[in-house]
Amino acid sequence: MSVPPKPETPPANDAPEGVLTRRTPWWRNWKVMLPLWLGIAVLVGLGLHFNVDRGVIAGSVVAIGLISNAFAWLLGVIALVPVIGPVIVKVLSIGFIWLLNAVGYLVSYIAIRRGYSKDVLTYRGLTVAIIIGIVIGFVLGKLI
Known part of the structure; x- marks a missing residue:
């Protein structure tokens, strides 16, 4: 009983034969x-x-x-990006900020439909200021 010959394939990424390489x-x-x-x-x-x-x-x-x-x-x-990059990623992935912003949009939609558009502008500005304050405080807290 004979063993069939192995098909010849070139190694990936110019690696020596027998060395396993992992593709990204x-x-x-x-x-x-x-x-x-x-x-x-x-x-x-x-x-x-x-x-x-x-x-x-x-x-x-x-x-x-x-x-x-x-x-x-x-x-x-x-x-x-050194030093500030990981901090930016952490800030962008804070679930609380995403949740706060989503609730703000939902409440804005309901308030605008009921005719409170001027009040919506006021509190959305306040919400954005609070979010920016939280982000600045988080960044400063990580850097100091």
Whole structure:
């Protein structure tokens, strides 16, 4: 009984024979993600130039970003900046700020529908000021 010959395949990444190499997943490869982000930027620019509805543009960017893990890659790139990069990533990923902002938008929508648009502007400005204060305090607390 004879053993069939092994097919000859070249080693990946010019590694010596017998050495296992691990390929980077496509969502971590900068050669994929950088053109993806450039494409998103170009499409957003074209959409704004041709007066496409901003909700459609935002929804498309969120859908593409979530499907392709582009947001995670961008946060990883930001985290590479020494000292301030990891702090920025931590601030952007604080769930409390995201939750506060989401509740603010929901309340704004309801208040505007009931005719309180001037009050909404006042409290949204106050909310943005509070969020900026929290972020500045968090950054200063991490740096000091």
